[in-house]
Amino acid sequence: MSYCEFCGEQIGYLPFTCKYCGGTYCTKHRLPENHECTFELKHIPISSTTTMDSPKRYQDVVLKKTASREYLDQGPKVLKKYLKRQDKQRKKTLKTFGRSQKNAPKYNYTKILFLIIIITSIVALIFDLFGITQYIYLSLNGVFFNFAFHTFFSSLFISFSSSYFSLGSAVINLFFLFFMLFFLYFMARNIEFSYGASHLFKLYIISGLFSVLFYSLLRFGLNFYRPINIFPVYVGLAWGGIYGLISFIIFPIMNREIRALMTIIPMRITGKSFLIMIISIRLLFGLIYTAVDPILMLYYFPELGGILGSFIYYKYKFLRR
Known part of the structure; x- marks a missing residue:
């Protein structure tokens, strides 16, 4: 017991x-x-x-x-x-x-960049209403005869063009810009987080400047059809920088499958195919409008220069290492 x-x-x-x-x-x-x-x-x-x-x-x-x-x-x-x-x-x-x-990263510079694009686009719309388009949009006519050299830079943050389109189409383009920037925000903040804010702005500016170069070459090429001193063509080239940001994300994953919302149903597609599709859509609309009036190519083709600028920046910044 x-x-x-x-x-x-x-x-x-x-x-x-x-x-x-x-x-x-x-x-x-x-x-x-x-x-x-x-x-x-x-x-x-x-x-x-x-x-x-x-x-x-x-x-x-x-x-x-x-x-x-x-x-x-x-x-x-x-x-x-x-x-x-x-x-x-x-x-x-x-x-x-x-x-x-x-x-922690707040992606402030991505927000600042997008805010500049939105504000500048709205200001450009106001300038258009008051008939002083040449002082904010890019036009070789305005550069040569009004000495508006600052438009080489200001046009990089304007999302639509003037002169050939109505006010209604400009407003629609502005709303489309809001939607596109929302989609692009997640790409741009990855660039800022991975490489820094200075890299984000450099990439955007370089892509935009290549769009300016494309526009200038095309405009000189069409001088025989519509002389620069008689027929000004005012454009905004923000889409050149936007295409540059998008393509920069795609370049490292050219042969990798990605899931993209191409239609209502998400589709799996390689980065190379996605980039080719973006270029093809822009070329398709540009060729359709060019068939109506060759001068309209100035509103569609210059933005493709942003993709070239982004590729050159990507190649010499990363591939040469």
Whole structure:
């Protein structure tokens, strides 16, 4: 027959052996907190021991009680130090996490770039209404005769062209720009996150300047058909920079399959096929309108220069490494 080492009660059933101190206890005192366990044998395997000699074991229990009380007296101090260390570590972790949140990329420069495009496009629409188009849109006529050299830069942030299209079509183009910028935002922020804000702006400006180059070459080529000094053609070339950003994302994954929302149902297509499709759509619309009037190619083909500018930037920036 076994006895509880804490209260001395005779146990008429299979006793409970504490794995932390090795003692035998009744149901009431089987938990460590109920028999003031000393945790002397914590993590050390023990064998169950029982005894018929209750008085001797009870003396050992008294000693255990004393040791337990000393342990509990020291416990709160140790626990207080432990909790203090934990609280200090928690504050340090929260402080580090707060700094990491502040330093997390917010894609501010992507937002700034898109905001500049939207504001400049709206301002260009207002200029068009007041008949001072030549001072914000790009036109070789305005450059040569009005000395509007700044339009080489301002036109890079205008999403539609003037003169040949109505105000209604310009407004529709502006709404389409909002939709396209929302789609492009996720691409542009990846460029900013991976390469930095300066890289994002350089890529956009270089792509836009190649669109300016394409426009200038085409306009000089059409000078015999519509002379520059008689027939001004005002264009906005923001789509050149936008095509440059899109194509820059595609160049590293030319032979990899990507999932694109080409129709209502997403389709899997290689990066090369996606790029060819973008160029083909632009060429198709350009050729259709060119068949109506050759001067209309100036509104569609220059943006393809942005893809060329993006490729040259990508090649000399990364492939030569």
